């Protein structure tokens with residue numbers, strides 16, 4: 384588990400905070416370049432010199448050498464034989480996290496808009512990009528694809544927890560609402576081999592997901608449905624909403640839950656997979672993603688009591704909950 388308390392400790396001195404800030408800001412720039420240019424993947428395939436890596440990235444060799452020194456100093460890569468550089472275990476993680484670092488470009492662009500946007504009553508994302516986040520992705524499929532890959536990474540992180548710690552009762556059809564590229568749905572169908580699945584997301588998003596779903600050996604068990612969860616969702620026995628409610632304010636969440644209520648099969652359950660904030664603020668990833676939701680859209684992370692009140696106002700109650708102190712918890716809802 385990451386020690387989030389370290390954030391505050393950087394503010395013990397001006398030198399500490401500036402050193403840490405430089406590392407994070409410029410280190411991220413180096414990592415994005417290395418991942419995007421194929422430098423990380425090349426090092427994972429075997430040792431390479433700065434000149435070879437500079438050629439790969441099509442940038443000057445002296446500048447590549449300086450960036451490699453940065454990664455070397457932080458032991459993200461290691462020195463190989465005859466002046467070459469080589470990968471370490473950290474290099475593999477740097478590549479695994481590539482989609483996370485890519486998405487920071489949006490947060491870095493929208494984050495500085497926090498003050499003027501909140502003063503105007505709009506989201507920082509809309510202040511920077513002109514429209515709300517999912518409308519931006521509709522107009523920019525290349526950005527939507529980056530976001531979809533990032534969500535896949537976030538799903539892989541929590542998959543083990545969802546399937547090992549929390550067992551769902553029997554269900555015939557599962558609908559992943561706002562299921563993005565289908566990562567969670569496919570993982571669910573692998574775990575529950577008799578079930579059928581519905582991938583539900585905005586029409587433009589399901590078209591981005593379609594090629595990978597169609598190519599999957601599980602394709603025959605998947606139905607792809609495009610639409611809006613503010614209007615209508617398909618009938619199912621189990622609904623999964625992973626990192627959906629946290630995108631929206633309470634009023635919008637009630638609209639989403641009302642749509643599900645109207646569509647659900649008798650006895651259906653709704654699995655909310657989201658961070659749950661502790662009642663007393665303490666350092667955690669969820670407090671950071673709460674701020675992220677303020678930057679990206681109208682949503683928020685919620686405490687358990689806030690979730691319960693939201694569900695009660697929508698005609699649901701919590702039946703089971705599997706808390707995850709390190710990430711997203713599973714909260715299973717039933718009517719009542």
Ligand SMILES: C[S@@+](CC[C@H](N)C(=O)[O-])C[C@H]1O[C@@H](n2cnc3c(N)ncnc32)[C@H](O)[C@@H]1O
Nearest residue numbers: 517534561562563584585588610611612625626
């Ligand atoms: C934060 S992502 C979560 C994706 C996925 N559930 C996961 O956890 O990886 C939010 C998802 O909601 C989808 N979405 C946004 N507005 C929607 C709408 N009105 N109807 C259906 N899906 C929507 C987005 O396209 C995106 O895939």
